Amino acid sequence: MSNGVDLFDLSQKEREAQAAYRRHVLCCGSTACLSGGAQATQDAIEAEIKERGLEQDVRVVATGCMGLCSRGPLVKVRTRGEDDVLYADVDADAGRRIVDEHVADGQPVADGQLSLQHPFFARQERVVLENMGEIDPNRIEEYIARGGYRALRDAVTTMTPAGVIEVVQRSGLRGRGGGGYPAGTKWGLLAKAQSDHKTVIANGDEGDPGAYMDRTVMEDDPHRVLEGMALAAYATGAKHGYIYVRAEYPVAVRRLEQAIRQAKRHKLLGKGLFGTEFEFNVEIRIGAGAFVCGEETALMASIMGQRGTPVLRPPYPTERGLWGEPSMINNVETLANVPTILRRGAEWFASIGTDTSRGTKVFALAGKLENTGLIEVPMGITLREIVEEIGGGVAGGKAFKAAQTGGPSGGCIPIKHIDTSMDYDSLLALGSIMGSGGLIVMDEDVAMPEVARFFMRFCMDESCGKCLPCRAGTFEMYELLDAICEGRATAANLARLETLCDVVRTDSLCGLGQTAPNPVLSTLHYFRDEYEARVVPDTVAAAVAADAGGASAHERSA
Amino acid sequence: MPGVSLRIDDNEVDASPGESVMQAAVRVGVKVPGLCQMDGVSVVGACRLCMVEVAGTPRPRPACATPVAEAMDVHTDTEQLREHRKVLLEMLFAEGQHVCAVCVANGACELQTLAAQVGVDHANFTPPPSRLTMDLSHPRFGYDPSRCVLCTRCVRACAEVEGAFTWGVAGRGREAHLVADLGRPWGEAESCTSCGKCVSVCPTGAMFEKGTSVGQRRVKRALVSTLTSRRERESAREVLK
Numbered sequence A: 001m002s003n004g005v006d007l008f009d010l011s012q013k014e015r016e017a018q019a020a021y022r023r024h025v026l027c028c029g030s031t032a033c034l035s036g037g038a039q040a041t042q043d044a045i046e047a048e049i050k051e052r053g054l055e056q057d058v059r060v061v062a063t064g065c066m067g068l069c070s071r072g073p074l075v076k077v078r079t080r081g082e083d084d085v086l087y088a089d090v091d092a093d094a095g096r097r098i099v100d101e102h103v104a105d106g107q108p109v110a111d112g113q114l115s116l117q118h119p120f121f122a123r124q125e126r127v128v129l130e131n132m133g134e135i136d137p138n139r140i141e142e143y144i145a146r147g148g149y150r151a152l153r154d155a156v157t158t159m160t161p162a163g164v165i166e167v168v169q170r171s172g173l174r175g176r177g178g179g180g181y182p183a184g185t186k187w188g189l190l191a192k193a194q195s196d197h198k199t200v201i202a203n204g205d206e207g208d209p210g211a212y213m214d215r216t217v218m219e220d221d222p223h224r225v226l227e228g229m230a231l232a233a234y235a236t237g238a239k240h241g242y243i244y245v246r247a248e249y250p251v252a253v254r255r256l257e258q259a260i261r262q263a264k265r266h267k268l269l270g271k272g273l274f275g276t277e278f279e280f281n282v283e284i285r286i287g288a289g290a291f292v293c294g295e296e297t298a299l300m301a302s303i304m305g306q307r308g309t310p311v312l313r314p315p316y317p318t319e320r321g322l323w324g325e326p327s328m329i330n331n332v333e334t335l336a337n338v339p340t341i342l343r344r345g346a347e348w349f350a351s352i353g354t355d356t357s358r359g360t361k362v363f364a365l366a367g368k369l370e371n372t373g374l375i376e377v378p379m380g381i382t383l384r385e386i387v388e389e390i391g392g393g394v395a396g397g398k399a400f401k402a403a404q405t406g407g408p409s410g411g412c413i414p415i416k417h418i419d420t421s422m423d424y425d426s427l428l429a430l431g432s433i434m435g436s437g438g439l440i441v442m443d444e445d446v447a448m449p450e451v452a453r454f455f456m457r458f459c460m461d462e463s464c465g466k467c468l469p470c471r472a473g474t475f476e477m478y479e480l481l482d483a484i485c486e487g488r489a490t491a492a493n494l495a496r497l498e499t500l501c502d503v504v505r506t507d508s509l510c511g512l513g514q515t516a517p518n519p520v521l522s523t524l525h526y527f528r529d530e531y532e533a534r535v536v537p538d539t540v541a542a543a544v545a546a547d548a549g550g551a552s553a554h555e556r557s558a
Numbered sequence B: 001m002p003g004v005s006l007r008i009d010d011n012e013v014d015a016s017p018g019e020s021v022m023q024a025a026v027r028v029g030v031k032v033p034g035l036c037q038m039d040g041v042s043v044v045g046a047c048r049l050c051m052v053e054v055a056g057t058p059r060p061r062p063a064c065a066t067p068v069a070e071a072m073d074v075h076t077d078t079e080q081l082r083e084h085r086k087v088l089l090e091m092l093f094a095e096g097q098h099v100c101a102v103c104v105a106n107g108a109c110e111l112q113t114l115a116a117q118v119g120v121d122h123a124n125f126t127p128p129p130s131r132l133t134m135d136l137s138h139p140r141f142g143y144d145p146s147r148c149v150l151c152t153r154c155v156r157a158c159a160e161v162e163g164a165f166t167w168g169v170a171g172r173g174r175e176a177h178l179v180a181d182l183g184r185p186w187g188e189a190e191s192c193t194s195c196g197k198c199v200s201v202c203p204t205g206a207m208f209e210k211g212t213s214v215g216q217r218r219v220k221r222a223l224v225s226t227l228t229s230r231r232e233r234e235s236a237r238e239v240l241k
Helices: A007-019 A031-035 A038-051 A092-104 A140-145 A150-158 A161-171 A183-192 A213-220 A222-236 A250-265 A296-303 A332-344 A346-350 A383-390 A424-429 A448-462 A468-485 A491-507 A511-515 A518-534 A538-547 B021-027 B079-095 B110-118 B153-162 B197-201 B223-240
Strands: A023-028 A058-063 A075-079 A085-087 A199-204 A240-246 A281-287 A327-331 A360-367 A373-378 A400-405 A411-414 A438-443 B004-008 B011-015 B051-054 B073-075 B141-143 B167-170 B177-180 B207-209
Touching: A007 A140, A023 A038, A023 A092, A031 A038, A031 A213, A038 A058, A038 A092, A075 A092, A085 A092, A140 A222, A140 A250, A150 A222, A150 A332, A161 A183, A161 A222, A161 A332, A161 A346, A183 A222, A183 A327, A199 A213, A199 A222, A199 A296, A199 A332, A213 A222, A213 A250, A213 A332, A213 A360, A222 A240, A222 A250, A222 A281, A222 A327, A222 A332, A240 A250, A240 A296, A250 A281, A281 A296, A296 A327, A327 A332, A332 A346, A360 A383, A373 A383, A383 A400, A400 A448, A400 A518, A411 A518, A448 A468, A448 A511, A448 A518, A468 A491, A468 A511, A468 A518, A468 B079, A491 A511, A491 A518, A491 B079, B004 B021, B011 B021, B051 B079, B079 B110, B153 B167, B153 B197, B153 B223, B197 B207, B197 B223
Parallel strands: A023 A058, A199 A240, A199 A327, A240 A281, A360 A438, B004 B073
Antiparallel strands: A023 A075, A075 A085, A360 A373, A400 A411, A400 A438, B004 B011, B051 B073, B141 B207, B167 B177
């Protein structure tokens, strides 16, 4: 393939090659399943197939994430003319049995089957994750066979850059990294900037505890990220792109590097794409482990080899960004939406979701639920639907207490708001945020001050130390929360905590500090009684401190 | 370029475009508290003590980094700002070991002056035990991290005015501290020219000349800003030639 225009040929060939097999055994090869032994399962399946001489007839594929991570390793058997059958908790023995009975004899194994009509799957709507669990992320052919790079080809050969921006604008796509800024507006700002050295940057520095949406997209459908970036570049006039990936995601780095090489080989990246003047190159930059580098100015500093600390805005990156030139930072999930929007149209995308939050959102569903994993749902779905239907309800028959969204920058949603619509504005109104997609469900046994302490510890550890309110404030707040949790705090300490929340939120330089008090404010708002129940009278606090052999925290004068 | 006029604490101020609110405020006698800002080096807006309220913006903004604009209405001394400054300063005191009675900078310390100005006479926070050790490896100067407020004036003066880039910041959050030559003892930092600009810009007693005792630190605070403004004048003259 020489100039990328014969995508259709390649796609056709790949489909024919796949159609030659009667059965496909799709083995989830994503991080969660791998850590559950998926490699051993796949090896056993392959060995068994070889032993039975079925290689010509059956194809085994290591795919990306199938979603229901709590039941991994997952294996799906796909047979021509039949419905897919999904198996959960497949160890090596179960894998061999699947080959013996289902693959060889066509008799699905009764044990371990999971219905694909289960609400966990049926209630989802997959846009960003449409290829997850379907394709081998190591092969560009499979991405192309499912319509990949067609949006880019059509945009570059038949649309103007302004036309692309107009589609993104009309789709209503908003930033999926947490802020929710309209993507089309941001693209328009970069397009307007005058420079020959514009850059688009994919932010893959996902760092919220428990969140792995972006990691999964980068690992399991890397070409989707590249295509989204190329579309952004074409629309805005950028020639260069960076993907900023945290070092903790080595598989994502490897898959992206491979995808870049493949895309270059197929002339989908580089110069003169699709026989036009359009050129675009992508490089990977690896983070060094700082959460704050997800903040766009810190991220750019890190790319430039500087210490990853935020700088004041304005100027915004679209005016003055990387190397002093106009730059645009989009979250990985935002960019991953774009190829599908271009392919299926702005109207289709805008028909999903609510009036102000169009499309779907990927959540890393975690916590005390029967089913946890990676889900993609239309925005506007209620929290109750996610918890009770998709999540299968709270595990162990316990009662739902609250759900935390937005990680260390977010807040909690108590049971009285469980029917809230999951969209940007509703969550904000409840004192939480959509965030990047972390969704942690807590049951009745969870103590909310301890939740707040956990997140404050995270912010304290991750504060870069540049501005005073965040550097010192997160530490002081952590100490106070610790004192409250351990029964050492007085009412005055609680009041002090609230003052600090206000100071840190108001005065911090970047988003990390400005949102660090949110988990405290939110739990205080909905569960104040839990804080007050732990506060002790001054005299008791003094006695506890004396017992511990020192003065109580925050009670000494300096 | 036409000037702009704005209001700062109900004073009418004329200013040039590009000036900061802090610079304009000085001309009407309003001294906005601040630690990291210093004439002659770039603006970082990190200490957050100079936060001011600008009508029409949702949250306070740093006066040092906010450019003046026509018809801007700025308040520098509201009750909330005063309260926040006090808390911020208290936290600053709690972070380090600021014991004036044994400090070289006693009487010439910007932190001390600010505390008096803002009304911080005690700290509601527990000062931690000192985690970092003093660096006395340089023949002429010393650095005491427990007195450092991380204003990074020294980092900027060293990079932007002296061009040596000796100083940097290492560590995150409360572990943040200054390092010479990416972590060498100061005395072994080959890039250091021993010019002393870092010492001259230090607002506290964190950087000092050896041989100075309690209250003896008297530095040329204006050294860096004077150099910078002279250079600017000189380069303007070159352009005219």
